[in-house]
Amino acid sequence: MNNEQHKFFLYARKSTDVEDKQVRSIEDQIAELRAFAKQENLNVIDVLIEKQSAKIPGRPIFGEMLKRIEDGEANGILAWHADRLARNSVDGGRIIYLLDTEKLASLKFPTLWFENTPQGKFMLNIVFGQSKYYVDSLSENTKRGLRQKVKRGEYPGPAPIGYINDSRTKSVVVDRKKAKIIRGAFELYAEGNSRLEDISNFLAQRGIFSRGGKRIHKTRATFILSNPFYTGLFKYGGELHEGKYEPIIAKKIFDKVQEVLKQRGRPHHKTKYEPQDYCGLMKCGTCGMSITGEYRIKKQKNGNVHDYIYYHCTKKNKAVKCPESCIRQEELDKQISSLLQKFSLRSDWAEKLLAMAEADKEKSTQSVSAFVLESQNKIHAIQTKLQRLLDGYLEQDIEREIYRKQKTKLLLEKKSLAEKMARIEQKQNDWLEPMREWIKVASNLVKIARDSNLQEKKVAAKEIFGSNLRLASRAVRGEPVFPYLSALRAAESIGKIPESLILVRDAGVEPAAFAV
Numbered sequence: 181m182n183n184e185q186h187k188f189f190l191y192a193r194k195s196t197d198v199e200d201k202q203v204r205s206i207e208d209q210i211a212e213l214r215a216f217a218k219q220e221n222l223n224v225i226d227v228l229i230e231k232q233s234a235k236i237p238g239r240p241i242f243g244e245m246l247k248r249i250e251d252g253e254a255n256g257i258l259a260w261h262a263d264r265l266a267r268n269s270v271d272g273g274r275i276i277y278l279l280d281t282e283k284l285a286s287l288k289f290p291t292l293w294f295e296n297t298p299q300g301k302f303m304l305n306i307v308f309g310q311s312k313y314y315v316d317s318l319s320e321n322t323k324r325g326l327r328q329k330v331k332r333g334e335y336p337g338p339a340p341i342g343y344i345n346d347s348r349t350k351s352v353v354v355d356r357k358k359a360k361i362i363r364g365a366f367e368l369y370a371e372g373n374s375r376l377e378d379i380s381n382f383l384a385q386r387g388i389f390s391r392g393g394k395r396i397h398k399t400r401a402t403f404i405l406s407n408p409f410y411t412g413l414f415k416y417g418g419e420l421h422e423g424k425y426e427p428i429i430a431k432k433i434f435d436k437v438q439e440v441l442k443q444r445g446r447p448h449h450k451t452k453y454e455p456q457d458y459c460g461l462m463k464c465g466t467c468g469m470s471i472t473g474e475y476r477i478k479k480q481k482n483g484n485v486h487d488y489i490y491y492h493c494t495k496k497n498k499a500v501k502c503p504e505s506c507i508r509q510e511e512l513d514k515q516i517s518s519l520l521q522k523f524s525l526r527s528d529w530a531e532k533l534l535a536m537a538e539a540d541k542e543k544s545t546q547s548v549s550a551f552v553l554e555s556q557n558k559i560h561a562i563q564t565k566l567q568r569l570l571d572g573y574l575e576q577d578i579e580r581e582i583y584r585k586q587k588t589k590l591l592l593e594k595k596s597l598a599e600k601m602a603r604i605e606q607k608q609n610d611w612l613e614p615m616r617e618w619i620k621v622a623s624n625l626v627k628i629a630r631d632s633n634l635q636e637k638k639v640a641a642k643e644i645f646g647s648n649l650r651l652a653s654r655a656v657r658g659e660p661v662f663p664y665l666s667a668l669r670a671a672e673s674i675g676k677i678p679e680s681l682i683l684v685r686d687a688g689v690e691p692a693a694f695a696v
């Protein structure tokens with residue numbers, strides 16, 4: 181094969197994988213590859229450098245390169261070794277596929293001889309497979325090693341503040357000085373009068389900062405205060421394990437801190453400048469502008485002070501002079517709660533709906549698996565045909581031209597089957613999740629409506645009414661949005677509608693009311 185006809189991409193990958201440490205630096209790789217190209221008389225049209233590992237599919241430069249090859253910009257790749265190109269079966273498969281469809285005509289590696297023949301591709305497959313095997317077994321070994329460590333009660337990661345990793349004994353030991361400060365922070369917070377900012381200050385004043393030298397912020401402080409590691413238990417693989425190291429916080433203090441965290445984590449009263457809970461939920465029924473909320477303090481002449489929150493039209497519409505007056509939060513909350521109740525779903529109906537949805541899903545799963553099985557059989561048959569075709573060609577029973585044409589036809593058939601299978605399998609679960617989600621929301625409404633959590637009510641109201649809520653003459657009105665409405669209709673006629681309920685559209689029907 182004449183290399184001069186081919187246009188090559190030079191592809192170099194700097195890996196961050198540990199096992200690649202002995203591999204040449206990226207500059208070395210490129211220099212060697214350029215020398216190799218010169219010696220072999222290869223026409224390199226672009227140099228592409230990747231910084232990501234080839235273990236998992238989805239390297240951006242690699243993807244772009246294949247796309248450009250598909251578009252016919254080049255038809256050869258020059259790389260250090262086949263394992264630079266692919267260490268996962270998806271990317272390896274894509275390379276082989278491009279060779280099969282003849283978009284790729286040549287692969288060149290200074291470290292590996294590759295010829296674009298059936299035997300050559302077979303070899304390449306093995307090389308890709310080896311790389312994958314290497315990656316798989318490596319990560320398996322690493323995991324196994326960590327699991328063993330955990331079983332022995334040794335923490336397999338970097339120690340939290342207050343401890344240090346002893347590299348000599350490969351274990352976690354108490355950092356006496358810092359442990360004392362951490363204990364102080366726990367004791368301070370357990371008293372219940374400190375904010376997380378105070379803990380952050382407490383730590384900063386005593387020289388404890390995050391790894392980057394920055395102050396420990398609130399989220400991080402919460403993490404420290406709720407890390408059971410300090411009591412001698414550590415989390416690994418979603419489970420708690422008993423550690424072999426020395427605990428520095430007594431369980432009793434730890435529990436007290438968790439209680440305080442929970443209490444202080446509850447929503448506090450909004451101040452004047454913070455947006456109020458129901459802001460952005462409604463529009464003015466008269467002029468169409470947003471409804472906003474405000475915090476007010478009223479001093480009476482006798483010295484009594486009252487504070488309250490009220491909502492009103494922003495009156496920003498210049499064309500309409502809006503006459504709407506304001507409404508107190510308590511009154512608005514009452515109305516929103518009763519709207520939520522009105523559109524809630526009785527729990528026995530929710531259960532029935534769920535069961536119907538599950539049955540529907542079961543049915544569709546069966547038909548999908550039948551289709552998948554059939555497609556798999558077809559693919560298997562194509563595979564056999566391909567093998568026979570290759571045998572015939574190698575035995576010189578079949579002309580090269582016929583071989584090529586037949587093979588392309590079979591490969592395309594196989595690909596479209598595989599794609600169809602993937603699409604159908606993915607599509608199958610598309611509707612069940614939103615349906616479940618809806619049923620959950622709808623049957624939860626009674627509880628949400630009775631609760632005093634305004635944020636939760638706002639979220640629920642958004643879900644049901646979308647942007648349909650209007651406030652006029654101190655009254656909230658609105659219609660549920662389409663999927664909600666039709667699902668409610670479906671719920672009403674339980675037992676009458678057998679198929680996928682969410683797809684039944686009942687536009688223009690008055691919403692049914694289901695108060696419990």
Ligand SMILES: [Zn+2]
Nearest residue numbers: 464467493502
């Ligand atoms: Zn208005």
